[in-house]
Amino acid sequence: MKPIKVGLLGIGTVGAGTYNVLQRNQEDIRRRAGRGIEIAMVAARNLERARGIVGADCVVVDDPFAVVDSPDIDIVVELIGGYELPRELVLRAIANGKHVVTANKALLAQHGNEIFAAAQEKGVMVAFEAAVAGGVPIIKALREGLTANRIESVAGIINGTTNFILSEMREKGLDFATVLKQAQELGYAEADPTFDIEGVDAAHKLAIMSSIAFGIPVQFEKAHIEGISTLQAVDIRYAEQLGYRIKLLGITRRAQADGVDGIELRVHPTLIPANRLIANVEGAMNAVLVHADAVGSTLYYGKGAGSEPTASAVIADLVDVTRLATVDPYCRVPHLAFQPNEMTDVPVLPMSEIRSSYYLRVYVKDQLGVMADLTRILADAGISIDAVLQKEPGELQTRTDIIIITHQTREKFVDAAIARIEALEAVERKVTRIRLESLS
Numbered sequence: 001m002k003p004i005k006v007g008l009l010g011i012g013t014v015g016a017g018t019y020n021v022l023q024r025n026q027e028d029i030r031r032r033a034g035r036g037i038e039i040a041m042v043a044a045r046n047l048e049r050a051r052g053i054v055g056a057d058c059v060v061v062d063d064p065f066a067v068v069d070s071p072d073i074d075i076v077v078e079l080i081g082g083y084e085l086p087r088e089l090v091l092r093a094i095a096n097g098k099h100v101v102t103a104n105k106a107l108l109a110q111h112g113n114e115i116f117a118a119a120q121e122k123g124v125m126v127a128f129e130a131a132v133a134g135g136v137p138i139i140k141a142l143r144e145g146l147t148a149n150r151i152e153s154v155a156g157i158i159n160g161t162t163n164f165i166l167s168e169m170r171e172k173g174l175d176f177a178t179v180l181k182q183a184q185e186l187g188y189a190e191a192d193p194t195f196d197i198e199g200v201d202a203a204h205k206l207a208i209m210s211s212i213a214f215g216i217p218v219q220f221e222k223a224h225i226e227g228i229s230t231l232q233a234v235d236i237r238y239a240e241q242l243g244y245r246i247k248l249l250g251i252t253r254r255a256q257a258d259g260v261d262g263i264e265l266r267v268h269p270t271l272i273p274a275n276r277l278i279a280n281v282e283g284a285m286n287a288v289l290v291h292a293d294a295v296g297s298t299l300y301y302g303k304g305a306g307s308e309p310t311a312s313a314v315i316a317d318l319v320d321v322t323r324l325a326t327v328d329p330y331c332r333v334p335h336l337a338f339q340p341n342e343m344t345d346v347p348v349l350p351m352s353e354i355r356s357s358y359y360l361r362v363y364v365k366d367q368l369g370v371m372a373d374l375t376r377i378l379a380d381a382g383i384s385i386d387a388v389l390q391k392e393p394g395e396l397q398t399r400t401d402i403i404i405i406t407h408q409t410r411e412k413f414v415d416a417a418i419a420r421i422e423a424l425e426a427v428e429r430k431v432t433r434i435r436l437e438s439l440s
């Protein structure tokens with residue numbers, strides 16, 4: 001059988017990795033896919049650089065539309081990044097009857113519903129394993145490996161940059177700004193790290209996983225997103241003293257508010273018991289923990305970025321598409337795990353309705369009755385205390401930190417309690433609130 005022909009849009013880090021791994025492992029890949037997979041065309045801004053990577057038989061062009069319009073190309077691999085140009089290119093590739101592989105989580109988080117509907121209509125595949133957690137096959141696991149299960153929750157460290165920063169802050173006792181600067185110098189963090197450090201990248205990935213786990217549309221716009229840029233070194237230290245690590249987690253789970261089913265969809269720094277496996281995922285590594293009714297807990301760990309780890313996921317998709325290209329579209333695995341006419345509209349819950357435990361740090365005047373005030377306010381709000389840590393003030397100090405860990409409660413009760421705590425005469429600063437998940 002003739003090789004299937006692939007057109008790459010972009011040949012940066014991931015594109016070059018894809019080319020190299022396809023070359024290196026071509027024999028095994030051909031034996032698995034049933035036919036060869038050949039990169040026949042590449043669109044790149046820097047033609048010279050692109051020609052230096054690909055072989056002489058590969059056509060190199062500077063116009064990406066020439067790739068998506070080429071009658072010689074069967075699969076378009078979108079590795080450009082961003083939103084609008086990739087959207088246009090992917091929709092045109094689909095309209096031209098081509099299958100698409102993309103690593104672009106931002107594109108799918110924003111335009112996934114439109115893209116999958118167009119692909120469904122045209123009977124082509126859009127594969128996106130590389131869009132979430134790089135080389136970790138979490139899309140395959142959620143969509144196929146766990147297909148017998150009712151998935152209850154997904155919680156993941158799905159941004160390597162922030163995990164690297166948090167690991168460095170904890171291990172070296174440094175503050176956020178210092179570690180970010182080092183991460184940029186080492187090339188771990190982008191020159192503009194906003195999407196990573198503010199949790200947007202993680203929320204893109206979470207919205208995709210939530211859709212596949214629960215059979216709901218991709219709803220990035222409904223995600224609650226908090227990053228790590230305001231996280232203080234002191235809270236990482238206190239968390240450690242209490243037996244926790246702080247991770248930027250993306251969490252999505254089935255929940256209920258006032259007896260009505262809903263979905264939690266949130267990204268924020270989270271205290272996790274230090275003895276959990278996922279709490280020990282350090283550096284730029286990714287991990288996703290899935291709770292499901294039949295299998296119980298499963299954990300997926302690996303490199304969430306980088307040239308060949310991401311290429312590993314791109315090529316897995318290329319093999320899947322190659323195997324299924326000649327199959328009746330109705331026999332293929334649905335893009336979002338559930339058949340398109342079986343998606344549900346269970347609402348994403350507002351943050352006020354989520355349930356969590358909480359770490360509260362209150363900076364107080366060290367005076368009679370403060371602790372009693374705090375515990376009374378929490379009791380009035382129906383919030384049960386799990387642990388308290390009070391730091392002794394220094395010799396001349398008259399202020400101290402009181403740290404309270406609560407049992408599980410609803411976020412709106414904590415909002416109300418914090419407002420009352422901040423109104424106390426003895427409390428002069430905002431209360432620091434970090435959510436805590438036992439993940440048991």
Ligand code: HSE
Pocket residue numbers: 134158159160161162196201304305
């Ligand atoms: N910027 C991402 C991260 C990698 O730091 O994990 C690509 O998704």
